[in-house]
Amino acid sequence: MGKTTFGKGCHLHLIDGSAFIFRAYHALPPLTRKSDGLPIGAVSGFCNMLQRYVEDSTGDDAPTHVAVIFDKGSHTFRNDMYDQYKANREAMPEDLRPQIPLTRQATLAFNIACEEMEGYEADDIIATLSCQAREAGGRVTIISSDKDLMQLVGDGVEMLDAMKNKRIDREGVFEKFGVYPDRVVDVQALAGDSVDNVPGAPGIGIKTAALLINEYGSLEDLLERADEIKQPKRRQTLIDHRDQIELSKKLVQLDCDTPLTFTLDDLEVKEPDPDKLMPFLAEMEFRTLTKRIADKLGVEAPVVADAPAPAAESPEQAADAPDFAKANYECIRDAKALQGWIERIREVGHVAVDTETTGLNEMTADLVGISLCVDAGHACYIPLTHKDGNADDLFGSDTLLEGQMPLQEALDLLKPVLEDESVLKIGQNMKYDAKIFARNGVQVAPVDDTMLMSYALHGGLHNHGMDALSERYLGHTPIPIKPLLGSGKSAITFDRVPIDDAVPYAAEDADITLRLWQMFKPRLHAAQVTTVYETMERPMIPVLARMEMQGIKVDRDTLSRMSNAFSQKMAALEDEIHTLAGESFNVGSPKQLGEILFDKMNMPGGKKGKTGAYATGVDVLEDLATEHELPARVLDWRQVSKLKSTYTDALQTHINDETGRVHTSYSIAGASTGRLASTDPNLQNIPVRTEEGRRIREAFVAEKGNVLVSLDYSQIELRILAHVADIPELKQAFADGVDIHALTASEMFDVPLEDMTPDIRRQAKAINFGVIYGISGFGLARNLRIPRAEAQGFIDRYFERFPGIRTYMDDTVAFAKEHGHVQTLFGRVIHTPEINAKGPHAGFAKRAAINAPIQGTAADVIRRAMVRMPAALADSPARMLLQVHDELLFEVPEDGADALIDTARGVMENAADPAVQLSVSLSVDAGRGANWAEAH
Known part of the structure; x- marks a missing residue:
């Protein structure tokens, strides 16, 4: 094809390369090249996007010319104008850095022009090309959603947000900025840009900027006539910051005269060249994409060589473990075949085991099949209760499919090896499988758990589900469950999945689990977290499984009465709210509430969201409640409404039909600090600060002849803070048994202890706990419903009085920034990946880093107590039922309560020993009663 001169009738596409790269990087899980571990996830996504672009660029709107435009480096002429330009940009992720040059290679492999220039941003190159194309009489489509490029729109230039498939023309720009493209620069100069660190005019946002520009015509006219502005604050801002605003305009104005080293004619569309493209895709080891594009181009796909397996992580890991594509997954249908597997398990001494069931609730799900894996790449599935009939049948048959072992026969064969102390059973979230087996008469022990190993190694970095771990650490995406089960009303349970489909899915789970174990086990020692895993993670599995299966009795009648009482309380609050508002409205409608608060009152x-309704979230109402009564009452109404829907109504549905008890499920790896999370139902979030919240605990009752006993650590986090921050006054107060909140109030407000009022003590308590969580003046103001300045004054005075706390905080943040993690006193590592981030995440990351060693140490202490409790209570009829943060709840015959309290208190108060010698003793409060409220 001969070159054509760019002119009328030509259509130029300019692709924002950075936008494609970052979209690809953040949208896909990490992916590495099997042959050498090179990160290639973003390259894979980038190539997929380019391929989709090429396929979609047809018809009347197809381009005649195209280029992908990249940023060459971080320093441009704008940095010479203003050294803080883009200074707060986060550093590029380490695993993205080596992928950037590969995206250039990918562009060229697709036979698309790829352009960048030292000292200029991609936006400047796009601006120059757009202006040149427009002057030549052609059309331009800029494929990007970058708001900075909107100043170019109009006269034949449009934008296309490829992710939303939305075209942006002059009217689209007006919708975004409130001005047309030729005035976008003026609005941006006033509003500034926090992402690029363009200063703008302090306190002036996009909306105000647009109002001003529309009124005065241009930024220059506005600045010349600034003294005419009626609002004094706005007027002074423009006068005082004129130089800064004029600089901001230079920073946001795109350069249409970038000295390009190529011409529009060089960007002519070319057909993909298989001789360039296929080798690149094969080199990247993109098997699926290579095949798909080869088919499109009508050429033969090159063979992508099978990469050698990565070097073994440990002696146990087979260096020649087969690729998942070559794995051998067997279906076990009779006792003889299963016996062969059991012999191999005994020979090796370990086995990865996984169960398939009819649901996620271990207390009600039925066992469908069992998977086993002893050698990576060789696993089996034992189908047990798969049924005839599938989703197409109106009434699925309950007839068992042929070719399955009887359930009891398989369990009888497996029970001796699953209960054998000399054979290690490896699982992913083993607590679930252990409970399924326990309900079928098999007590699985001893166990290892890959989820908990990952949690000990990587707490705070990512979640620890099997799919995520497989993709991140094995470079393998597991077979998904959704295509097997379907979704919505047509979804089926696993017992309706055909056996031939179930075998590869289920066996692969056991295979992945074994490979993760082989990788993680030796890393525990290298990362110095073996003790954490062996003393606080692994031993929790049987302890929690027993507690969860035990459950707690909940009185349905009490819940029903409470639901009615809450309904009445809500009605009374609604009347009060309507009186304060001067009219009736739906209190549960955020839209109507916003109109009352911000339009009427x-x-x-008041800030409107995309829907046009005012935001009325809890933070907004808490801010307003520091000054106004109505939002405070709405918060009260929402609290009661939540208690009713989340607890008194919902708890009734969680009562197990067989046991008459509620069986919560604890997540050991739920929170990075080591705190347990509770689900189905969540019993950790029942509020205890309000009278209504405390009343819900009345519904949790003991069986007849028994009592509930609560043991609760007294102010454990403040005690740990006194120890780690070495605060003599607090240590002494704990040693003397002084009321710590009253002492803090006395120290801060110069009020003698004997003159202490409940209100002053309440303020001090909020500050004591707030400081642990890195609370801000804003946050404390909301908690206490007092003005922010007063709250900030409290915090400032607190640090003056206890300077050691500020030192601890500063030292902890510095440690986190240097090492990328913090640690509890027991060695739990809590990663802090956001600690060096700029912008809104920075404050949150610092607060989390400060709190994590304290909250994490408290969580470790109670874990250690729970792990020791079964042995301590071996001869007692007492049963541990619940853990809620710093509290353990037991059930025991009435005459055994005193002995239980003595034993359990001793275990809890000495739980840190001998690993950590605390300089502040731990104290445990105990109570008993017919229900949880009485006991606590």
Whole structure:
């Protein structure tokens, strides 16, 4: 094809390369090249996007010319104008850095022009090309959603947000900025840009900027006539910051005269060249994409060589473990075949085991099949209760499919090896499988758990589900469950999945689990977290499994009565709210509430979202409640409404039909600090600070002849803070048994202890706990419903009085920034990947880093107590039922309560020994009663 001169009738496509790269990087899980471990996830996504672009660029709107434009480096002429330009940009992720040059290679492999220039941003190159194309009489489509490029729109230039498939023309720009493209620069100069660190005019946002530009015509006219502006604050801002605003305009103005080293004619569309493209895709080891594109181009796909397996992580890991594609997964249908597997398990001494069931609730799900894996790449599935009939049948048959072992026969064969102390059973979230087996008469022990190993190694970095671990650490995406089960009303349970489909899915789970174990086990020692895993993670599995299966009795009648009482309380609050508002409205409608607060009552801080409704979230209402009564009452109404829907109504549905008890499920790896999380139902979030919240605990009752006993660590986090921050006054107060909140109030407000009022003590308590969580003046103001300045004054005075706390905080943040993690006193590592981030995440990351060693150490202490409790209570009829943060709840015959309290208190108060010698003793409060409220 001969070159054509760019002109009328030509259509130029300019692709924002950075946008494609970052979209690809963040949208896909990490992926590495099997042959050498090179990160290639973003390259894979980038190539997929380019391929989709090429396929979609047909018809009347197809381009005649195209280029992908990249940023060459971080330093441009704008940095010479203003050294803080883009200074707060986060550093590029380490695993993305080596992928950037590969995206250039990918562009060229697709036979698309790829352009960048030292000292200029991609946006400047796009601007120059757009202006040149427009002047030549052609059309331009800029494929990007970058708002900075909107100043170019109009006269034949449009934008296309490829992710949303939305075209942006002049009207689209007006919708975004409130001005047309030729005035976008003026609005941006006033509003500034926090992402690029363009200063703008302090306190002026996009909306105000657009109003001003529309009124005065241009930024220059506005600045010349700034003294005419009626609002004094706005007027002064423009006068005082004129130089800064004029600089901001230079920073946001795109350069249409970038000295390009190529011409529009060089960007002519070319057909993909298989001789360039296929070798690149094969080199990247993109098997699926290579095949798909080869088919499109009508050429033979090159053979992508099978990569050698990565070097073994440990002596146990087979260096020649087969690729998942070559794995051998067997279906076990009779006792003889299963016996062969059991002999191999005994020979090796370990086995990865996984169960398939009819649901996620271990207390109600039925066992469908069992998977086993002894050698990576060789696993089996034992189908047990797969049924005839599938999703197409209106009434699925309950007839068992042929070719399955009887359930009891398989369990009788497996029970001796699953209970054998000399054979290690490896699982992913083993607590679930252990409970399924326990309900079928098999007590699985001893166990290892890959989820908990990952948690000990990588807490705070990512979640620890099997799919995520497989993709991240094995470079393999597991077979998904959704295509097997379907979704919505047509979804089926696993017992309806055909056996031939179930075998590869289920066996692969055991195979992945074994490979993860082989990788993680030796890493525990290298990362110095073996003790954490062996003393606080692994031993929790049987302890929690027993507690969860035990459950706690909940009185349905009490819940029903409470639901009615809450309904009445809500009605009374609604009447009060309507009186304060001067009219009736739906209190549960955020839209109507926003109109009352901000339109009718003119309260400050009203912000409308995309829907046009005011934001009325809890933070907004808490801010307003520091000054106004109505939002405070709405918060009260929402609290009661939540208690009713989340607890008194929902708890009734969680009562197990067989046991008459509620069986929560604890997640050991739920929170990075080591705190347990509770689900189905969540019993950790029942509020205890309000009278209504405390009343819900009345519904949790003991069986007849028994009592509930609560043991609760007293102010454990403040005690740990006194120890780690070495605060003599607090240590002494704990040693003397002084009321710590009253002491803090006395120290801060110069009020003698004998003159202490409940209100002053309440403020001190909020500060004591707030400081642990890195609370801000804003947060404390909301908690206490007092003005922010007063709250900030409290915090400042607190640090003056206890300077050691500020030192601890500063030292902890510095440690986190240097090492990328913090640690509890027991060695639990809590990663802090956001600690060096700029912008809104920075404050949150610092607060989390400060709190994690304290909260994490408290969590470790109670874990250690729970792990020791079964042995301590071996001869007692007492049963541990619940753990809620710093509290353990037991059930025991009435005459055994005193002995239980003595034993359990001793275990809890000495739980840190001998690993950590605390300089502040731990104290445990105990109570008993017919229900949880009485006991606590």
